[in-house]
Amino acid sequence: MKYIEQIIKILKKKYPNAKIALNFGNLFQLLVAVVLSAQCTDVRVNKITPALFKKFPDAKAFAKAKIGDLEKMIYSTGFYKNKARNIKAAAEKIVKDFGEKLPDNMDRLLGLPGIARKSANVILEAGFGKVEGITVDTHVCRVSGMLGLVDKKLSKSKNAVKIERILMKKVPRKDWGIFPHLLVFHGRQICVARRPKCGMCPLNEICPSASV
Numbered sequence: 001m002k003y004i005e006q007i008i009k010i011l012k013k014k015y016p017n018a019k020i021a022l023n024f025g026n027l028f029q030l031l032v033a034v035v036l037s038a039q040c041t042d043v044r045v046n047k048i049t050p051a052l053f054k055k056f057p058d059a060k061a062f063a064k065a066k067i068g069d070l071e072k073m074i075y076s077t078g079f080y081k082n083k084a085r086n087i088k089a090a091a092e093k094i095v096k097d098f099g100e101k102l103p104d105n106m107d108r109l110l111g112l113p114g115i116a117r118k119s120a121n122v123i124l125e126a127g128f129g130k131v132e133g134i135t136v137d138t139h140v141c142r143v144s145g146m147l148g149l150v151d152k153k154l155s156k157s158k159n160a161v162k163i164e165r166i167l168m169k170k171v172p173r174k175d176w177g178i179f180p181h182l183l184v185f186h187g188r189q190i191c192v193a194r195r196p197k198c199g200m201c202p203l204n205e206i207c208p209s210a211s212v
Helices: 003-014 027-036 042-055 059-064 067-077 080-097 106-110 117-128 138-146 152-157 160-170 178-189
Strands: none
Touching: 003 178, 027 042, 027 059, 027 080, 027 117, 042 067, 059 080, 067 080, 106 117, 117 160, 138 152, 138 160, 138 178, 152 160
16 A cells, blocks of 8 residues: 555544534635634634624625724734734625625635635635645644655745645545645644654554654
8 A cells, every 4th residue: 555545544544533623604704714723723713703703704794894803803813913904805805806705716715815825725625625735734744744745844844835736746636635634633633743642643653753
């Protein structure tokens, strides 16, 4: 069995419920949660979104929101000024150009303020069930480097675009959607940044970075 297929098989067994951890009630709320998750934990985002989504339930409401109100409510997620500005601008564009409906293709999503390829991949997969690439966040960068799927120097550089291109060539297309979820779960629970728990890792017999 190919190395990458071994990894996927083992991690699927370890994390059968691997999926997006962000909470949302509709597609625009998904976009907002994804924007807020940049440089912030999903746990923190999920703490502030219930009140945020109660006050601003959809794109139309966010488009009419006052920047100051948004900034105050999302302050704890960090980079709140940029995030508030991008969320409001994205809402305005969606209301004006797309009839209040979130676009369901990569090019149009990338045209929205605050949405880069990583965010677009998450939105397409979680919101529309479409997989056009592999979502690469900090966990995917680090764990793919530890597993030898990409060069460790590249993984530390966190060049998501380059890492995604490499992974798309190695990971079977049918697993593009689940693969990042598996690495995220693994990165949070076992292959943690400061001290990987190699002794309890189900991949320790095949991982080139295993310390046991």
